[in-house]
Amino acid sequence: MEIRPVGATAVSAGRGRIVFSSSTNPSRVTEARDAKPQERLFSSMVSGVSGLAAALFATLFPADCRLCGSPLLNISRLPVCELCLADMRPISEAICAICGERMKGFAASYDECGETRCGLCRRLEPPFVRASAYGSYEGGLRELIHLLKYEGVRPAAGVLGRMLAAAVTDLRPSFDENGMLVVPVPLHRSKSRQRGFNQAEEIARKALKQIPSDCHLELAADVLQRQRETQSQIGLSRHQRRMNMRGAFAVKRPELVQGREVLVVDDVFTTGTTVSECARVLRRAGASRVFVATVARTLKVEAKFTAVPAENESEAAMVAAG
Ligand SMILES: [Zn+2]
Numbered sequence: 001m002e003i004r005p006v007g008a009t010a011v012s013a014g015r016g017r018i019v020f021s022s023s024t025n026p027s028r029v030t031e032a033r034d035a036k037p038q039e040r041l042f043s044s045m046v047s048g049v050s051g052l053a054a055a056l057f058a059t060l061f062p063a064d065c066r067l068c069g070s071p072l073l074n075i076s077r078l079p080v081c082e083l084c085l086a087d088m089r090p091i092s093e094a095i096c097a098i099c100g101e102r103m104k105g106f107a108a109s110y111d112e113c114g115e116t117r118c119g120l121c122r123r124l125e126p127p128f129v130r131a132s133a134y135g136s137y138e139g140g141l142r143e144l145i146h147l148l149k150y151e152g153v154r155p156a157a158g159v160l161g162r163m164l165a166a167a168v169t170d171l172r173p174s175f176d177e178n179g180m181l182v183v184p185v186p187l188h189r190s191k192s193r194q195r196g197f198n199q200a201e202e203i204a205r206k207a208l209k210q211i212p213s214d215c216h217l218e219l220a221a222d223v224l225q226r227q228r229e230t231q232s233q234i235g236l237s238r239h240q241r242r243m244n245m246r247g248a249f250a251v252k253r254p255e256l257v258q259g260r261e262v263l264v265v266d267d268v269f270t271t272g273t274t275v276s277e278c279a280r281v282l283r284r285a286g287a288s289r290v291f292v293a294t295v296a297r298t299l300k301v302e303a304k305f306t307a308v309p310a311e312n313e314s315e316a317a318m319v320a321a322g
């Protein structure tokens with residue numbers, strides 16, 4: 001279905017259901033949120049022909065933000081308001097230079113390049129060079145990912161793709177010039193059939209459109225295969241999680257991977273076990289170096305709130321992750 005109201009300013013007329021998103025002007029949205037619904041409708045109506053079209057549309061196709069519930073004022077295929085989107089900020093605190101884990105309050109050490117390393121990366125070198133994530137896996141960002149994954153709100157992939165592109169851009173100085181194979185973490189066939197799409201691949205496709213072509217990123221969605229379903233990682237120790245993942249992935253097309261740099265992409269980096277296992281099999285298949293980029297990352301709870309022995313600090317923070 002394609003609906004294109006005459007005079008509307010913010011039309012996203014793609015296929016599928018069209019809903020309203022809020023104004024692109026945050027200050028106007030703030031005012032609008034403080035106002036009563038009728039006043040909101042009225043103020044949007046008096047703002048000219050486009051406002052009138054929007055108001056008419058709101059009456060015909062009323063929709064609320066799926067995250068905060070406030071009425072959506074503009075037409076968009078993504079049922080999330082600008083304020084909720086603006087709240088999804090990039091991680092801005094001190095993180096481990098290798099895995100991206102939160103460092104604040106934790107004992108850090110520095111490698112020979114003067115970069116900070118968390119305890120885990122210090123003890124055991126990960127199979128990837130570096131992992132970058134856009135935001136913390138909580139609040140609105142977590143809900144937005146769930147909208148895509150569990151409720152099939154496909155337009156969410158566009159916003160998540162822009163975030164993934166930012167995470168990739170952070171890694172870019174470390175890439176070599178021969179281009180990079182982009183490999184989304186695959187779903188098992190049964191889950192893929194059930195969901196109808198692989199969110200990692202969906203987000204990767206959107207991200208690649210945002211990244212300049214001189215970065216030479218090449219999507220290779222069929223390189224990795226998930227051979228078996230894995231049980232939930234919740235409550236497992238690090239060792240158990242690794243065992244749980246063993247043999248879960250196989251490189252289907254090793255000839256593509258041989259001697260290449262590979263960027264593994266996924267929606268969320270929780271414990272890192274999944275992307276680490278992907279990186280491990282890719283390296284074994286001949287990949288020269290593996291990087292990881294995700295939209296979000298589970299961050300360890302700040303040290304001042306934890307009272308676990310130093311030995312177990314990483315484990316404790318990871319228990320909640322999947
Ligand atoms: Zn909202």
Ligand SMILES: [Zn+2]
Nearest residue numbers: 096099118121
């Ligand atoms: Zn680390």
